[in-house]
Amino acid sequence: MSNEANIQRTLRRGLVVGVLMFGFGFALVPLYDIICEVAGINGKTSTTAYQGASVVDESREVRVIFMSVNGGSMPWRFRPETTEMTVTPGKVYETAYLAENMTSRDLVAQAVPSVSPGYAAVHMNKIECFCFEQQPLAGGEDTRMPLRFMVDADLPDSVRAITLNYTLFDITDKVVGETAAR
Amino acid sequence: MRFWIILMSLLTTPAAWAAWDVNMRQGVTEISQAVYGLHMTIFWVCVAIGVVVFGVMFYSIYHHRKSRGAVSDTFHESTKLEIIWTGIPFLILVAMCVPATKVLIQMYDASDSDIDIKVVGYQWKWSYEYLGQDLGNGDNLAYFSNLSTPRAEVYNEAPKNPNYLLEVDEPLVIPANKKVRFLITANDVIHAFWVPDFAVKKDAIPGFVNEAWTIVPEPGIYRGQCAELCGEAHGYMPIVVKVVPEDEYVAWVDNKKQQIAQARGITPSVAHR
Amino acid sequence: MSAVIDNHTHDHHGPKKGFMRWILTTNHKDIGAMYLWFSFAMFFVGGAFALVIRSELFQPGLQMVEPEFFNQMTTMHGLIMVFGAVMPAFVGLANWLIPVMIGAPDMALPRLNNWSFWLLPFSFAILLSSLFMEGGGANYGWTFYAPLSTTYAPPSVTFFIFAMHLMGVSSIMGSINIIATIFNMRAPGMTLMKMPMFVWSWLITSYLLVAVIPVLAGVITMMLMDINFGTSFFDAAGGGDPVLFQHVFWFFGHPEVYIMILPAFGIVSHIIPAFARKTLFGYSSMVYATSSIAFLSFIVWAHHMFTVGIPLVGELFFMYATMLIAVPTGVKVFNWVTTMFRGSMTFETPMLFAIAFVVLFTIGGFSGLMLAVAPADFQYHDTYFVVAHFHYVLVPGAIFAIFAAMYYWLPKMTGNMYPEWLGKLHFWLSFVGMNLTFFPMHFIGLAGMPRRIPDYNMQFADFNMVASVGAFAFGITQLIFLAVVVITIRGGKKAEAKSWEGADGLEWSLPSPAPYHSFSTPPEVK
Ligand code: HEM
Ligand SMILES: [Cu+2]
Ligand SMILES: [Cu+2]
Secondary structure, eight states: OOHHHHHHHHHHHHHHHHHHHHHHHHHHHHHHHHHHHHHOGGGOOOSSOOOOOOOOOTTOOEEEEEEEEEOTTOOSEEEESSSEEEEOTTOEEEEEEEEEOOSSSOEEEEEEEEEESGGGGGGEEEEEOGGGSOEEEOTTOEEEEEEEEEEOTTSOTTOOEEEEEEEEEEOHHHHHHHHHHO | OHHHHHHHHHHHHHHHTTTSOOSOOOOSSHHHHHHHHHHHHHHHHHHHHHHHHHHHHHHHHHHSBGGGTOOOOOOOOOHHHHHHHHHHHHHHHHHHHHHHHHHHHHHTOOOOOSEEEEEEEETTEEEEEEEEEEOSSSOEEEEEEOBOOOHHHHTTSSOOOTTTTSOBSSOEEEETTSEEEEEEEESSSOEEEEEGGGTEEEEEOBTOOEEEEEEOOSOEEEEEEOOSOOSTTGGGOEEEEEEEOHHHHHHHHHHHHHHHHHHHTOOOOSOOO | OOHHHHTTGGGTTSOOOSTHHHHHOOOHHHHHHHHHHHHHHHHHHHHHHHHHHHHHTTSSSOOSSOHHHHHHHHHHHHHIIIIIIIHHHHHHHHHHHHHHHHTOSSOSOHHHHHHHHHHHHHHHHHHHHGGGSTTOSOOSTTTTOTTTTTTTSOTTHHHHHHHHHHHHHHHHHHHHHHHHHHHHOOOTTOOGGGSOHHHHHHHHHHHHHHHHHHHHHHHHHHHHHHHHSOOOSSOGGGTOOHHHHHHHHHHHHHHHHHHTTHHHHHHHHHHHHHHHTSOOTTHHHHHHHHHHHHHHGGGOGGGGOTTSOOOHHHHHHHHHHHHHHHHHHHHHHHHHHHHHTTOOBOOOHHHHHHHHHHHHHHHHHHHHHHHHSHHHHHHHTTBHHHHHHHHHHIIIIIIHHHHHHHHHHHHHHHSBOOOHHHHHHHHHHHHHHHHHHHHHHHHHHHHTOBSSOSOOOGGGHHHHHHHHHHHHHHHHHHHHHHHHHHHHHHOOSBOOSSOSTTOOSGGGGSOSSOOSSSOSSOOOOO
C-alpha cells in the first residue's frame, strides 16, 4: 500500500492551503482598498491629488457640507472655514480648514477624509488637500489649510448633498518614534 | 404526550402574557412602520412554514411510533420531493425580497435634508453638533449628552425612576416633520447610534462618517441606546431625542446658542442664518 | 500493513498504563476521549461565566459585578463556548468515530493528532490566565472588533492573540488529519457516496476549517502588528480602516458558525434513522445541501455588518445571499422530517435530543431568516434578538446534537448502557431550562434591549428574570449529564455490539466497548 505516501501528500496539501489562506487574509487588505476605491465603499477618497478634468454640468447644484471631528485626544481646535457650499458639478472650488494648536507642545496631525454617502466618494475629487500630508503645528500656532475640490459631473442624480468630513488624529508619537529610529 | 403539552404551552405563552412586551415596537416614522411591517410579514411566513413542517413531524411522532405498532416504510428518496422543497422556499424568499428591497432603498434615500446634525460617539457619551448654527466665532452649536441617572439608583441605594438608564442631561432636540440627517462618526472606538422608534441604527466609526435620516411626525421624547460594544460603560450612554414643533425648535436653537455663547464669553458677531 | 500502523505496533495489545498513556497516546479513541473531556470541562467553565452574567442580569441595577468585569465575562463566555466547548467536542467525536465508521485502524496522522490535542489545554490556560492579568482579561466581545481590541484593549490582548493562534494551529492540524483519514483510510468498497453522513459532514467542515482558520490567524496577526509594531491595518489615523477588521473577521466568522453546526447535522442524520428504523431520506440531497451551505457560507459574511454603512448594492447582495442559504438548510430539515414519516419510532434519549434539535434549530433558522431581512436587521442588530437567534442554533443545535451523540455512542465507547431514566431526566430538564432561558430573549430584544450591557431599564426586567431562572436550571441540569457519563463508565447493563435496534454502520459491527485498535483488518463494504 502506498497509503503512507498519499497521507503525506494530503498533509502537505492541507498545509499549503492553510498557508495560502493565511496569505489570503492579508491579501484582503489591498483587495479591500481597491474595492473601496472603485466602489467608494466606506466613503474613502483618493489619497493623491486629482489630475483629470471633468465636463461642467450646469443643470444642477449639489450641496457640500463640511465637517470636522477630533479623533482620540487630539487637542487642536479644528473646523471648516465654511460649513457648506452649493457647487456646480465639474467646477473647481476652494475652501479651507482652520486649525489651532491649543497646547504649548509642537504636534503633528494627520487628517483622514471621509465622504457620505459612501458611493459619492469617488465623485469627490480633491485637487489639493491638506490630508495628503502630515500637518505639523507648533504649540500655540494656528494655520489655514486650503482645500481645492471638484464634484464630478458623473455624480448620480439622486445625490443632492455630499458630506465631507475630516477626522484629525494626533500622530506625534508615531512620527517622533520613526525619526528617532532612523 | 408530555412533549406536545410543553411545546404547545410554549408556543401560546406570548398571548397569555399580553401585559409583557413581546413584539417589536412599531415606532413613529414611516420607515419604522415599514420595518415593522416587514418584521411581521417574515414572522408569519416563518410561522406558516413552521406549522407545516412541525405539523408533519408531530403527526409522524404520534402515528408512526413503534408502540402503536407502526412498521417502517422503505422509501428513502424522491427527486421530485427534493425539487419541490427546494423550489417553494426559494420562491417564498424571492417574494420576501421584494418588499425588503423597497424599504431598504427608501432608507438609503440621499435626497437633501432640512437639518444636518453631526453625531459623535465618545467613550461614553454622545455629542451633537448642529451644522450651520454658528455661535458667532466660527464654532457650531454643539454639546455633549451624558447619562443623568444618579449612581445611587444604579447601585440600588435609591429607587429607580421610570427612565432609569434612558435619561440624559441634554437631549438631542429636533423639529417635527422636517427631514433631519444624522452624520454619524466616533472619536475613539466604534459605537452605534440607535433610536428604535425611528428605526435608525448606524455605526459610529472613528475616521469615517455614516449617515442616516428621519422625519418624525409626532412631537415627543424618544429613547434609545448605544448598540455597539464600546467598552466599560457601553450600557450607560443612552440617546434621548426630544422632538418639538418647528417654532419651538427655532426658539430653542436661539436660546441654546445664546446660553452657550454667554457661558464661553463669545460675543455673537453673526446672527443665525 | 502500512507504515502508519507500524508506528504503534508495540502497543497492539492495549493502552499503556498510568498517566503517561494520556500524554503520549496516539490512539484515536484516547485522543477523542481527551477532546471530549476537555470540551466538557470548558463547557462548565463557560457555563459558570454565563451564570455570572445571568445573575447580574437577574434584576436591573448593579448587584454582583462591575461593568468592566461583566464585559470580561461575556467575552470569555463566548470565546470558551465557541472555541473551547463546541469545536473540541465535535473534533473529539470525529476522532473517536470517523475511524470506526470508515473501517480504519486509527487516524491517518496519529502523532499529529496528539499534538493537536495537547495545544488546546495550553491555549485555554493562557486565555483564562489573562483574567488575572493587570488591566483584566479580554473584554472586547468574542468578535473583538478593532479598535476596541487594539488601541483601546487591555495589555492582556497579546496573550489572547497567542492563545487564539495555538487554538487555530490545533484546529487546522486536526482538520487536515480528518481529511487525510477520510481520503486514505476508508475500507475497501466504501466510496464517497457510501460514507456515513457524520463522515461527510466532517469532511466538509474540515475544508471550511482549513480555509478560514488561517484567515482568523491573519486577522489576529494584523491586530498584533497594530498593537506592537506600529502598523495601521485597523487604525484610521495611520490610513487603516476599522471596518476592514469586520470584513476579515466575518469572512472567517460566518463559516465558523457553520463549522459549529455541520457536524451536528451529521449526527442527527444518524440518530433519526436509527430510532425511526428507516433509512435516511434523501442521502445524496443531504450531501449536496451540506456542500452548498458550506459554499454559500463564504458569501454571506456581511449580514453581520448591515449597520456599518455598506452601500445599497452591497446590502442587497448580502441580504439575497443570506436568504438563499436558508434554502439548503430547509432541505435538510425536510429530509429529517420525511425520514421520521412512516417510520417506526421509539424515543430513547438520543432520539429525544435529536427531535428537539430539529424543532429548536429550525426556530433558530427562522429567526436567522428574520435577521437576513436587512431593513428589519436595523432593528434587531446588536439586541437580545440576535442573542436569542444564535443561542437557538447553538444550544439546542450544536450542544443538543453533542448530547445526542454521546448518548447514542456511549454504549460503544464504554461497553455499558447508560441509565435511561437519568438520560430522559437530563433531556427534559435541559429542554425546559433552555427554552426558559432563550425564548424570552426574543421578546427582550424586540422591546429594544441591546446585547452586552450589564444593566437595563425596568421595561426589560420581567423577561430577564425568567431568563436568569432558566439559565440556572439549565446549568445545574448539566451535572446530571456528568453523573450519567461517570455512572456509565463505571458500570451498568452491558451493551451489545449493536446497541440499538435500528443502528446502522460499521461501528456497530465492532464489539462494545470497541477494541483499542479499531479495525486491524479492514472490513469489506458492499
Ligand atoms: C438559516 C440560516 C441562518 C441565517 C439566515 C442566519 C442569519 C444570521 C444573521 C443575519 C445574523 C446577524 C444578526 C445581526 O448581528 O444583526 C446572524 C448572527 C449569528 N448567527 Fe445566524 N443565521 C443562520 C444560521 C445560523 C447557524 C446555523 C448558526 C450557528 C450554529 C448561526 C450562528 C450565528 C451567530 C453566532 C450569530 C451572531 C454573531 C455575533 O454577532 O456574535 N446562525 N445569523
Ligand atoms: Cu456602546
Ligand atoms: Cu452569519
